[in-house]
Amino acid sequence: MKQEPKAENEEIIVGRNSVMEALKSGRSINKILVAQGDRQGSLREIIGKAKEQGLVVQTVDMARLDALGGPKHQGVAAMVAPVAYVELDDLLQQVACSGKTPFLVLLDELEDPHNVGAILRTADAAGVQGMLLPKRRTCPLSGTVAKTSAGAVEYVPVARIGNVAQTLKYLQQQGYWIIGADMEGDKLYHEADLTGPVVVVVGSEGKGLGRLTKECCDLLVRIPMAGNINSLNASVACSLLLYEIVRQRGLK
Structure with a gap:
């Protein structure tokens, strides 16, 4: 039986009262784990509140919760992020007040935590002002x-978002230019003008960007590949794009 791993620095909150208080307080919760079976009383209330907040609620068997929190979990556990997320509008306001050209990264269906951490580390070095992570997938x-971020997670604000396509359209309305990394992109990445307000969108190694995500991009750019393997590690591809922006903007 596969057990939910408890990652280093990630807190596990168990018990109905504790989880409910975490929901009420606005803690940065990655997901809620709920045991299979009847969902009455306070457990039903927890599920409802979690869904109101757009959180992922995952059904697991009782043994999995036993492994996480011992016998006092009462059928529910919350996996809490090591640092707090920020609200998207707060992040955009912070960027607008910075006096710098907006520079954001959005990760689309990127599920490898090592890649996410590596991108955060590069994002901090390149001067990215914030990262957007969808709540699902x-x-x-x-x-x-x-x-993996080597501490960069403490310095790059991260906002969790709902629907990716809707978020990208909203960002376009705010004046952002959406640049997607895609193997069949319209231009080579160094040929595109990346000097304006941009959101760099990176997908998973296997699937790349989702179809709807591609359709929402203003421009798709590709990285030249001369070898036999037709894709780069997501964090490497993202690093190339971020530092091309650094080069074009003449940042020092």
């Missing part, structure tokens, strides 16, 4: 992400 902040 993308690795949330965890202890593994924090460790």
Whole structure:
């Protein structure tokens, strides 16, 4: 039986009262784990509140919760992020007030925590002002992400978002230019003008960007590949794009 790993620095909260208080307080929760079976009383209330907040609620068997929190879990556990997420509008306001050209990264269906951590580390070095992580099908902040980022998770604000396509359209309305990394992109990455307000969108190694995500991009760029393997590690591809922006903007 596969057990939910507890990543380093990631807190596990168990018990109905404790989880409910975490929900009420606005803690940065990655997901809620609920035991199979009847969901009455306070457990039903927890599930409802979690869904109101757009959190992932995952059904697991009782043994999995036993392994996480011992016998006092009362059928529910919350996996809490090592640092707090920020609200998207707060992040955009912070960027607008910075006096710098907006520079954001959005990860689309990137599930490897080591890649997410590595991208955070490069993002901090390149001067990225914030990262956007979808609530579903993308690795949330965890202890593994924090460790791989070498501390960058403390400095790059991370916002969790709902629907990716809707978020990208909203960002376009705010004046952002959406640049997607894709093997069949319209231009080579160094031929594109990346000097304006940009959101760099990176997908998973296997699937790349989702179809709807591609359709929302203003421009798709590709990285030239001369070898026999037709894709790069996601964090490597993202690093190339971020430092091309650094080069074009003349940042020092």
